[in-house]
Amino acid sequence: MKKTILLALAALLSLTCAAKMRYTVELDTVGRYLNVHLLYTASEPGQQHVELQMPVWAPGYYDIINYPKYLTDFSATRTDGTPLPWQKFRRSTWIVDMGGADTIVVTYRTYANKMDVADSRIRPEGAFIAPNGTFMYENGHKLEPVEVSYNVPANWKHVSSGLRPVAGTTSSFIVPDFDILYDSPLLMGNHFVDKFQHKGHEYEFAFDPGDDYEGSTFKKDFLAMVDACTDIMKEVPYDNYCLINMQGIGGGLEHLNSQADYSSGTFTAPDRADYIRLLDFIAHEYFHLYNVKRIRPIELGPFDYSQEAFTPLLWFSEGFTSYYSALLLRRGGIISAEELLGIYSNYISAIETHEGQRHMSLRQSSYDIWLDFMGDNANYRKVAISYYNKGAYMGLLFDAKIRCVTNGERSLDDFMRLLYQRYYQQLQRGFTEEEFWQALHEVMGTTTEAADATILLRRICDTTDPIDYDALLSPVAISLNHDNWALTLDQKAPKKAIKLRKALLGE
Numbered sequence: 001m002k003k004t005i006l007l008a009l010a011a012l013l014s015l016t017c018a019a020k021m022r023y024t025v026e027l028d029t030v031g032r033y034l035n036v037h038l039l040y041t042a043s044e045p046g047q048q049h050v051e052l053q054m055p056v057w058a059p060g061y062y063d064i065i066n067y068p069k070y071l072t073d074f075s076a077t078r079t080d081g082t083p084l085p086w087q088k089f090r091r092s093t094w095i096v097d098m099g100g101a102d103t104i105v106v107t108y109r110t111y112a113n114k115m116d117v118a119d120s121r122i123r124p125e126g127a128f129i130a131p132n133g134t135f136m137y138e139n140g141h142k143l144e145p146v147e148v149s150y151n152v153p154a155n156w157k158h159v160s161s162g163l164r165p166v167a168g169t170t171s172s173f174i175v176p177d178f179d180i181l182y183d184s185p186l187l188m189g190n191h192f193v194d195k196f197q198h199k200g201h202e203y204e205f206a207f208d209p210g211d212d213y214e215g216s217t218f219k220k221d222f223l224a225m226v227d228a229c230t231d232i233m234k235e236v237p238y239d240n241y242c243l244i245n246m247q248g249i250g251g252g253l254e255h256l257n258s259q260a261d262y263s264s265g266t267f268t269a270p271d272r273a274d275y276i277r278l279l280d281f282i283a284h285e286y287f288h289l290y291n292v293k294r295i296r297p298i299e300l301g302p303f304d305y306s307q308e309a310f311t312p313l314l315w316f317s318e319g320f321t322s323y324y325s326a327l328l329l330r331r332g333g334i335i336s337a338e339e340l341l342g343i344y345s346n347y348i349s350a351i352e353t354h355e356g357q358r359h360m361s362l363r364q365s366s367y368d369i370w371l372d373f374m375g376d377n378a379n380y381r382k383v384a385i386s387y388y389n390k391g392a393y394m395g396l397l398f399d400a401k402i403r404c405v406t407n408g409e410r411s412l413d414d415f416m417r418l419l420y421q422r423y424y425q426q427l428q429r430g431f432t433e434e435e436f437w438q439a440l441h442e443v444m445g446t447t448t449e450a451a452d453a454t455i456l457l458r459r460i461c462d463t464t465d466p467i468d469y470d471a472l473l474s475p476v477a478i479s480l481n482h483d484n485w486a487l488t489l490d491q492k493a494p495k496k497a498i499k500l501r502k503a504l505l506g507e
């Protein structure tokens with residue numbers, strides 16, 4: 001009896017100490033494969049089979065990537081190497097017959113040779129790992145811990161990510177669940193690393209390469225942007241943050257406490273416009289920490305990695321993030337009010353000079369992004385719009401309207417804080433489309449003017465109706481040239497309007 005209890009206790013301890021899914025990953029730097037080894041322990045006694053599933057998309061990247069297309073040489077065995085039968089089911093599920101075993105071994109290889117933030121890439125000198133296309137979860141058990149250990153070549157000095165390695169290791173991790181695992185890409189190799197503390201939080205810059213970083217103003221400017229962001233949201237939602245930046249074709253992806261980017265920008269800024277573009281790009285991915293990772297439409301989490309997550313509000317999640325990324329640079333004292341308006345002008349021009357705006361609303365562009373994420377349709381500009389561009393200047397129009405209706409008492413910052421505090425901090429969920437518009441109305445107050453303003457802004461987002469820019473921007477002393485879509489400061493506007501603009505643009 002006593003022995004039975006001890007055995008049961010030992011079994012319980014082993015369950016709590018070791019995840020039932022334990023991955024080891026070998027890096028084939030010549031063939032450019034990730035060789036994945038999974039030790040799987042049954043979820044329950046007498047389990048007949050296990051369904052292993054690989055995601056087909058990555059949150060933040062609203063496209064079906066079909067990661068299983070990179071996978072080859074799948075096999076399942078008992079721990080003694082005896083093969084077990086398995087079958088593929090639809091596009092991303094493997095069903096393995098456990099054959100009465102409690103623990104089995106699953107192995108497969110994934111080809112990793114694509115320069116994209118949602119894909120893994122291995123080279124002799126380093127590797128970028130996109131976990132979505134590397135690891136399978138067990139259907140129905142996605143929120144359970146998982147162990148991952150990478151066998152990194154001995155001459156690689158760094159493993160950079162938002163994850164904390166197991167004590168005494170640099171490349172072994174115990175991750176609370178697969179949502180966090182999939183949200184934690186890694187950069188390994190001999191890239192440039194700068195680790196530092198700022199206001200009680202740890203930061204790691206992982207740059208490949210980082211040749212022109214030393215002596216640049218990048219760290220100072222990045223932290224000024226971070227502080228401007230903290231001023232808005234009143235909370236820093238991480239202990240540690242990792243910024244991965246790799247040289248390559250553009251593209252960035254936001255994560256829970258990191259971002260991974262390919263960019264062609266430089267830190268030394270011989271061309272100021274190039275440098276500002278790089279900062280704006282990195283600030284965009286940083287602001288996503290709040291807007292989309294935590295302030296989110298209800299469809300964007302918890303994630304179903306097996307199919308699309310359709311939402312009508314990506315124009316808010318992406319566009320307002322672009323509105324804020326530039327605004328953060330202004331509030332951080334990095335760019336001028338004129339430079340800020342220049343960035344917003346480009347967004348207006350990108351929409352107003354193409355026919356697509358007459359055929360697709362912001363709402364529709366969000367919902368239908370899964371049909372054409374890359375804009376591959378040759379007819380794209382005639383029938384579609386980018387919610388990044390139109391959504392960004394909607395941020396300006398929202399901010400202007402809120403400030404006007406509330407006589408400068410409230411701003412878009414109050415709206416973002418309300419969503420953050422109510423839905424992320426208190427309710428711990430996303431918001432519905434109706435809740436989004438109700439929150440906007442609430443921020444502007446209970447007046448008829450607030451109700452009318454909500455209806456107006458919603459109509460602009462949900463339809464292709466022309467926008468009366470002058471009516472929306474002149475009360476905040478901003479002019480729009482309808483010939484070249486340039487925004488300028490209207491210094492002849494009434495004092496009240498100029499006062500609102502100064503608060504908006506931080507003049």
Ligand SMILES: [Zn+2]
Nearest residue numbers: 284288318321
């Ligand atoms: Zn984004």
